[in-house]
Amino acid sequence: MFPGATTDREAASYVVVGAPLDATTTFQPGTRFGPDRVRRFAETFDDYDRKTGSYFSDLGVCDAGDVRPWDDTDAYLDHLAAELRSVVYDDAVPLLVGGEHTVTHAGVAATDPDVLVVCDAHLDLRDAYDGNPLNHACVTRRAIDDLGVDRAVIIGARTGSEAEWDRAAEADVTVVAPEDARAWVDGLGGDGGGDDEVIEGDEFVGDDESVYCSIDIDGLDPGFAPGTGTMEPFGLSPRTVRDLVRAVAPHAVGCDVVEVNDRDDGQAAALAGKLLRAFVFAHAAGETDD
Template sequence: MGSNGQKEDHASELAGLFSLRKLPDAQSDYASARYVVLGVPFDNTSSYRRGSRFAPDAIRNAYWNLESFEFHYGVNIPDAMIYDAGNLFESEDVEEVIDSVETAVRYVSADGKVPILLGGEHSITVGALRNFRDCGMIIVDAHSDFRDSYMGSRFNHACVTRRALELLGPGRIVSVGTRSVSREEFESEEWKDVRFITADEVRERGIRDVIGEIRSMGFRRVYFSIDMDGIDPAYAPGVGTPEPFGLTDRDVRELIGAFAGITVAFDIVEITPVYDNGNTSVLAAKFIQEFIGQRERKASKKP
């Protein structure tokens, strides 16, 4: 039911799940929006530097530094019609949070809108992905996140790729930027079911060659997840589990642009603002503009 009592959309249900805070370019109401921003302040399974629960608003604050007009693509971002639902109310229970994310994203996608999630840690991705079991998945991540269980939980942020495999099946997940893998993960029988592309491989082959390989997998719809630790700490120092020798910001920019047109949901996770110099949050904000700008440009070119 809509807020006026008519069965039009899920605006009233979303209002019951989220507090109100706004991305500056989010100037649309829910009914008119094509993109819906959902903050998920959760970091209870973080295994090194906690604090990603502060990231959704850190990204929003950094976003104020950006121009609303994306001149590279000729897109005025507010014209893309963005609605910011605010932050999901906080909980310390990972399964409760994942279920809440699943519900919120189900409402948004059922209303024909593209959800943009601001984490929070990477465990939140599982809830969103439950709504897109027919999609391919592109992950930017330093870590394979392929443990079956970690610190007593199957929904730990170190298990997100394994849970994604269970949802999507073999041959439908590409993780780009990998450079930290446990022996347990590497020797698991399921390792071959995910295409892990290391940061070294990206540097040797070039990101455009990697994009060509992903395109050859034939995905028609994509869930796109960015763990900011996939990017080298020189560009993104404020993350929960930093790992040297990573991707460049431009690598990720090109990856976003290549698949923006078929991306049905997008998340950015694992920023830890208390360890940041400001660069990580503003880079995440810029990635949001890149995603929307490139997606809108591609849409405008359709005959």
């Protein structure tokens, strides 16, 4: 169980769902261990959050366990989306813990956001990888082209194929490079205050638009999060990503943390667990302010 997620499912405002999919990993496998490691390395975190003055265990979080995958990824994603959709139908916010980034497909399908905000080292805008359109390298492309997302904002991207960069130049994609991320997050009210005022108006999110927040742990520099499948140097700092999550959370209908594996001493898992908690604290504070 995710520490502090002690609320009954029927009364929950947030529901943690593990998705240990490890089907299309292209370099270092191990994301099947991600959900368990995130739970394990969150055990030492204090219940109290000084910034919001709240206790995690008071915010109505339930851990619904894992949705175990099988060898048909397409069918699994449909099933996972149905499980997450049941959370949405119960007026709760799904908190998806991967697993490879492909599971975001299910999170987006279940929550139907207007805008996808992704922290990622990679563009993930391939139409297919090795002939497979349901690959972790294609997840942002699927969200835009197939799942009805109006726009994607990719923070921290620093690599992609030529075709992906061409796709990223279109109007429905915004890429924020690592060197620009701090200023971009500060423009969102990135100290975590959840300000209504966001940068340059409709470039991020309008008042009537919803957001899905996806945190691929490889968006952070691998010096901070080496336990991931496809490490890419020159990435984001943990503080920048935390402040991004805090700023986006009040607008969000769902969140995931993905691509944690078992190839470090827990650094990636600890960051993922802390970012998930940061989302809940900021989202709950935003709901209270409204």
